[in-house]
Amino acid sequence: MKRSRELQEELDSDSETAGTQPTIRPVFKVTQLDSAIDDELDSFAMRCNLPPHREALAFKTYDEYEVHYNKSHTNRCLECRKNFPSEHLLNVHIEECHDPLVTVKREKGEHTYSCFVEGCERKCMTHQKRRMHLIDKHMYPKNFFFAVTRDGIDGLSAPRESPRG
Incomplete structure (x- = not known):
């Protein structure tokens, strides 16, 4: 690192007068940020x-x-980048939309549509039957956004809260 000329001149003049040890004076730099x-x-x-x-x-x-x-x-799906209101609904989405084994089970006629309520083990044959289950058993409103597991919530202005069930 280079020394400034002013500091060098001060060191030279001080060492001539003091004789043995040069005295180093600290140099301060003041900066001011634009307040805006x-x-x-x-x-x-x-x-x-x-x-x-x-x-x-x-x-x-x-x-x-x-x-x-x-x-x-x-709670964002890594495959399609859609966002979901909970980890449970993200897992239901992955199962229904991206899991090839579930697709095969569905084609065989198995119940593959999981309930939206965490802890409810019910699986339905169709998404329409799941909708009826959610309305009847868990008191979901009829105007609830039931396509949430397919579409996610990114396009919604205010995600609706699900009832507790």
């Missing part, structure tokens, strides 16, 4: 650049980012 840029950086605690976002999303707090991350990125 600083304010802009402070207003967003976190940014999300993960797919499927085309541009980064900014969040003012870590809590806002965490809610977004859990909603948008934790």
Whole structure:
């Protein structure tokens, strides 16, 4: 690293007068950030650049980012990139849409459509029968988005909460 000329001149003049040991004086550099840029950086605690976002999303707090991350990125199908409201519904989606063994079972006439309610072991012959099971046994509303396991929730404006059952 090169020394600045000013520092070298000070060292030379000090060593001539002191004789034995040169005295080194610390040099400080003061920088100042543009306050507009600083304010802009402070207003967003976190940014999300993960797919499927085309541009980064900014969040003012870590809590806002965490809610977004859990909603948008934790239950995403690696094969078709669709997002699901829970791990259970992601697993039902993978089973119904991407598992070739389930396709063979369905062609043989086996019950392959799993209930949406975690812990309910019921499997139905068709998705229409599953819909009726969810309405009758678990009190799902008739206008619930039952195609969630096929389509995911990315295109929905506000995902509907499922009833507890």
